[in-house]
Amino acid sequence: MADIICFGDLLIDFVPTQTGTGLIDAPAFKKAPGGAAANVAVGLARLxxxxxxxxxxGNDPFGHFLAxxxxxxxxxxxxxxxxPTARTSLAFVSLREDGEREFLFYRENSADQNFRVSEIxxxxIEAxxxxxxxxxxxxxxxxxxxxLxxxxIAADAGLTISYDVNLRPALWADLDAARPTILAGLRRASIVKLSEEELAFLAANGDLERACQQLWHPAMKLLIVTRGAEGCTVVTERCVSEITSIAVTPVDTTGAGDGFVAGLLQGLVGGDAYLEDDGALRELCRFANAVGALTTTERGAIPALPRRDAVLAALARAE
Known part of the structure; x- marks a missing residue:
């Protein structure tokens, strides 16, 4: 059985073959397996x-390709x-010159939305x-x-719960209604990762530390705010730390956050030792930053996720 269960979406990302074009102008698209939770699962396996x-x-060619x-x-x-009755989700992702993205989802009545409790x-999970x-x-x-x-089930079994806010506005009919739903997921987790933009969306206070305090709850052990090329802010009950990332030339930022999560969770799977040692936690987050950074250096999410030796080599070069 697996040490880490990743629950969520698995889909096809169609990524333009040419960077810096919108979906209207893209000359062609490359089929890339993706989906946030699936990216994390592959990132962990590669680590x-x-x-x-x-x-x-869906029980269709795309679904079997992804499996x-x-x-x-x-x-x-x-x-x-x-x-057998619904199609696999698709997403078209346009890439700007800086590697940032625009999403167009095809997932109405898709298979992932039909996942029933009886199929869990x-x-x-319990293993x-x-x-x-x-x-x-x-x-x-x-x-x-x-x-949920x-x-x-995971909480009742005593598992550590990890949650990535991963806000995609295009998937929500009403963003105001999305906020309490997203917070319901966050309140179940002891490890939470979100971006600066997602923090601003969820918390009323503009100050980072105060916003993090607003989201903190009794079961939380670690809250991480990712800041792209700048690295991340790590919040625990004891301290707030800024961890820088390595320098790369981004091609496609798809899956960078998922790579970061994989880099983080691979260290936490053995227990809370990292959470009890501020220096060790800083090094773990430095590793996670490097995983996320390297994921931006190729097109697509899953194809770009690095293996451990590549991460260690990049960190060694950065010293």
Whole structure:
């Protein structure tokens, strides 16, 4: 069984072959396997951690391509479900010159939104150490109930709960209604990762430290605010630390945050030792920053996720 269960979306990202064009002007697209939770699962496997993916795809060529991709990467796909009546989700992603993205989703009534509570692999969750999920699977009503039910199963089994806010405005009909739903996921987690923009969306206070305090809850152990090329801000009960990243030339930022999460969770899978040692936690976050940075140096998310030796080599060069 896997040490870390990643619950959420698995889809096809169609990424322009030419950077700096909008979807209208893109001459062609490259098919790339993706989905935030799936990216984390593959990132973990490439870093040497036993991971599994729990979610749902269509019983169609894209769904089977994605399943084969995860399996080839060493991800346990036994918790994955196939829907015979709904299609696999698709996303078209345009890339600006700086590597930032614009999303156009094709996922109305898609397979991932039809994941039912009865399809949860409870035994797989209970055998793991960490349960990771994000807000993408909370945007659709049926998938929302299943996601939160899976997180509650993990909590009841004593797992560490990891949550990536991962706000995608295009997936929500009403952003004001999205806020309490996203917070419902956050309140179930002891490890939370979000961006500066997501922090501003969820917290009323503009000051970073005060905003983090607003989101803090009794079960939380670690809150990390990612800041792109600048690195991340790490918040614990004891301190607030700024961790810089390595310098890279970005090509496509798709999956960078997911790479960061994989880099973080691979260190936390053994227990709370990193959370109890501020210096060790800083080094872990430096490693996670490097994983995220290297993920931006190729097109697509899963194809770009680095292996451990590449991360260590990049960190050595940066010293």
């Amino acid at each position: 040497g951690v036993a991971s599994a993916f729990m979610g749902k795809v 084969q991709t995860l399996e080839a990467e060493g991800v346990d796909i036994r918790p994955l479900r196939f829907d 692999d409870k035994a797989a 793991a150490r960490i349960f990771h999920f994000d807000s993408i699977s909370l945007a659709a009503e049926r998938a929302r109930g299943t996601t 039910a899976a997180a509650d």
